[in-house]
Amino acid sequence: MARIENYIGDNKLLALRDLIDGAKSIALFSHVNPDGDTCGSALALAAVLRKLDKDVELYCPSEVGGKLAFLDGWREYAAPKHREYYDLGIIVDCSDRNRLGECAAVADFCHMIAVIDHHKTSNLQCDLAIVRPEASATAELVFEIIDRLYPQFLDKDIAQLLFAAIVTDSGGFSFSSVSATTYAIGAELISLGVKPAPIFDHFLKATDKRVFDLRNRVLSRTKFFFDGKLGMIAFFPDDFAATGTSERDTEGVVNFVRDVVGVKIAVAMTETENEKFKVSIRTDDDVDASRIASVFDGGGHKNAAGCRIFGCFEEVEERLLKACGDWL
Numbered sequence: 001m002a003r004i005e006n007y008i009g010d011n012k013l014l015a016l017r018d019l020i021d022g023a024k025s026i027a028l029f030s031h032v033n034p035d036g037d038t039c040g041s042a043l044a045l046a047a048v049l050r051k052l053d054k055d056v057e058l059y060c061p062s063e064v065g066g067k068l069a070f071l072d073g074w075r076e077y078a079a080p081k082h083r084e085y086y087d088l089g090i091i092v093d094c095s096d097r098n099r100l101g102e103c104a105a106v107a108d109f110c111h112m113i114a115v116i117d118h119h120k121t122s123n124l125q126c127d128l129a130i131v132r133p134e135a136s137a138t139a140e141l142v143f144e145i146i147d148r149l150y151p152q153f154l155d156k157d158i159a160q161l162l163f164a165a166i167v168t169d170s171g172g173f174s175f176s177s178v179s180a181t182t183y184a185i186g187a188e189l190i191s192l193g194v195k196p197a198p199i200f201d202h203f204l205k206a207t208d209k210r211v212f213d214l215r216n217r218v219l220s221r222t223k224f225f226f227d228g229k230l231g232m233i234a235f236f237p238d239d240f241a242a243t244g245t246s247e248r249d250t251e252g253v254v255n256f257v258r259d260v261v262g263v264k265i266a267v268a269m270t271e272t273e274n275e276k277f278k279v280s281i282r283t284d285d286d287v288d289a290s291r292i293a294s295v296f297d298g299g300g301h302k303n304a305a306g307c308r309i310f311g312c313f314e315e316v317e318e319r320l321l322k323a324c325g326d327w328l
Helices: 010-021 036-051 066-070 074-078 097-107 138-149 156-169 180-191 196-205 209-219 237-243 254-258 289-294 313-327
Strands: 025-029 055-059 086-092 110-117 128-131 223-225 230-235 265-273 276-283 304-310
Touching (some): 036 066, 036 074, 036 156, 110 138, 138 180, 209 230, 276 313, 289 304, 289 313
Antiparallel strands (some): 223 230, 265 276, 276 304
């Protein structure tokens, strides 16, 4: 079996254990527009912390549901909150305060803050930062935390949450961020009883007919620039209204553009409010997506990043064309 890399280091692991030991109440935070990694990792941590008799509550600025309803415990995000102050807040898979949305105000009332993240551009202020961009998913770091600090709690239910988190953030173990460690952790989780096929089917294959219609509608309007090296798609409120979908149903559609032979940069623009666009950027290994996103005060990973841009569609498209063109 491949050796599982020690990403975190003893000093930070011990520091995290000290923070947890000293806390009675703990808030766990997931980012806006949540994905399987932020929720699966947070729910796995929550399960362990409750086994340690901690008072744990989960926060997310967006509704958690849809495909994420596959994750055991997902309804805890919507459960009534009983505290305004916490001994410890743990921010999971989030690199920027803005991505905490309205939950940032709750984080401000945590006595101590720890961040567990794998984004290249992670810059949250905190008391302890466990950040490793080399990891394909934050779940890899959460696995190491549990495996090294609380191995007695690593059961099938927690393993399933972590496996689902890794699958969603690694493209089913297919992205360039995947390493031997990713596969080794996956093998370890499978050995605990995880059945991979249902997780792959649910997160990577199963598609609601409405989402299928949304994809077809938007992909049919794909624009290509710079001799096919840049592909751009856009989602508008009319698209969601016509197909009965929502913003969260845009997840992963940009990858269909990225998969076109010759495309080095794929961009998806989603109009979330009037003249306000959420932008997702996917690139091949030759282009740093986080550098393009940083032009607009965004960030992320080398090959997957995002930002928000204000303006009319034509203006936003032009600005993105300029930023991407500078790389091409």
